[in-house]
Amino acid sequence: MDFELPAEHRMIRDTVREFCESEIRPIAQAVEDDRRFPAEVFDTLAELDMMGIPISEEHGGLGGDQLMYAVVTEELGRVSGGIGLSFAAHTSLGAKPIELFGTDAQKQEWLRPLAAGEALGAWALTDPGSGFDASSIETTAEYDADADEYVLNGTKRFITNANVADSVLVTAVTDPEAGSDGISTFIVDPDSDDGFEVTAAVEKMGCNCSPTCEVTLDDVRLPADRLLGEEGEGRTQAMKTMDCGRISIAALSVGLAQGAYEAAKEYACEREQFGKPIAKFDAIRDKLVHMHRQTERARLLTHRAATRYDADDVTRASALAKLDASEAAREVAEEAVQTLGGYGYTTDFAPQRFYRDAKLMEIDGGTSEIQRAVIGRELGL
Template sequence: MDFSLPDDHRMTRDAVRAFAEAEIEPIAQEIEDEKRFPAEIFDQLADIDVMGVPIDEDFGGLGGGQLLYALVVEELGRVSGSVGLSYAAHVSLGSKPLDMFGTAEQKRRWLRPLATGEHMGAWALTEPESGSDASDMDTTAERDGDEWVLDGTKQFITNANVAGSVLVKAVTDPTAGYGGITTFIVDPAEDDGFEIANVWDKMGLNASPTCEIHLDDVRLADDRVLGEPGDGWKQTMKTLTGGRISIAALSVGIAQGSFDVATEYAQEREQFGQPISEFDAIRDKLVGMDRKIERARLLTHKAASTYDNGEEAVRISSMAKWDASEAAREVSNEAVQTLGGYGYTTEFAPQRHLADAKLMEIGEGTSEIQQLVIGRQLGL
């Protein structure tokens, strides 16, 4: 497989890298400390036309594929895990399902403002009691005349308090198992009964809001159903395949950001009359970090290319997500160690990357769930 990038992909990656270094990196620690969602950064991302990279051009997107999108996620994650996470949730979870499953009218009404960056998107699947079994949900949508009435609680929902639309999963037929779950399009600003109950303080990624949502008698017309009633779980499985590639790409970015800082520091920091990069212990750390990043990046690009080719990508996306998320944690930890005491201070980014990296092993399915998915794909 040829892993060289097409010229247009390389140009977009380089443009996003330049933007990230100029506009995001200088404020990355500040927004984390302030726990502030940087709306101005996403306005600027809209200005450079990357808020809808894999979305159909007819509905405001760039018309690129999963590989191009993964490159953008990586570059954002390299300087700020929070910006990368909110961006990834907006595109792969809040926007892409509308692109894949929405009607033309739904795409005009809901997808276009997401793809152009007018609105942020969110996706509400997880519930307080569901854990790794996301299909075990208590949120319900019942018919009342010509309306659906939604009630329930959703937990750990990225972007919910800044979103223009939220895709909510609810049980519409309790007797139908997986076939009884439906996706609804909710407007947080206009739909009565939608409430942000909590915005969580977290170990990391605090500039990316993580919310608890309460749905109390939220009434929606049939045009708010995405696809058909009962299609929600099939949509979820397809969405998560792409979402895991997103997290893999974000993980690679986090790892690369830590490696860059550690390498620069090791080449400049002198002890016993020479740069510490010349000591075997430090050099071996950096070499091991580079190996892990390159391996994770290749897996991520293979998963994205497989997805773009229309091939079955469940196994390879889970493998990429699992490997890259572990690499992000391990590389960030080694970067902190390389910097020593300085690595533990907020003057340097690896401490932030290390805190951010841990979620990569949890969100979009834990590492343990990725192993289960891969085993099933292998028939084990």
């Protein structure tokens, strides 16, 4: 059992870290304050061939494994939770399902641009009243046999990247009598499919450079070849997508925890009181040690889940990683704010941003309560 990253993964990590330090860190607070999606960052990530890391080379991706993808997501989260969130949503939710479930033609038309970074992706699962319960989705897709088209109607809420996406995967009910077995997934083109509209941008507590939107679908007519997989496979697709999504949120959480810990450590080693750095006082030293331990533990769980993703049933491991890492991120970020005292509460220092961003990690991709339910089910409880 080797706990060290392979050489190729370390090389990718170092490349992305250098980019994050030089290009993202200087603008991280500004794009949050301006609530601006930094398209230029994603253009550069595309140039670095990072937008399709876990997508096969055959379909325009880098051909990396889930661990490599997790490492890159962590590095982005280390400097900006919002940028990391949009990156993860594009990759895990907007692109990966097409590789897993799409036809060769769909992969050529829709996946290849996403994997190459020429387009951005999104996934519209949540209806206003459904939350994590896919069986209560009310958005419908009725088949029009005469036109060989599906007609979509409904509303989707809390959709990451919706107003900047070039393709959106939309879940809808195709068979109301079949319950959760009557859900299907469709590929929607926001620019050319009439009736698709982003109706509101959600104001959030954190991750404000990553757009979160409400979407309406009003008689959106899609050719039958926009159906992803077969009718009724939407729930199964969603569960597989969630496994990948949990790992990405776990990795993003590890990055947030790492960034918050580093900010607190740097401050504590420089800030002096009573003639010595505050890191030399037991209260602060012990706090930093605990923050480091939480971050390392979360990283190990995340790397284990990512390593197992490509070869095993990873539902329990991904839920455990997501639960632990998201809670660690929030706790470490809170302690970082506390370590900086009054400065930690100001936007001049990063911990307040990590703290606000980290809270979303306990909600997005299934709340901590949902993760406990998933783990309990996997344990047979």
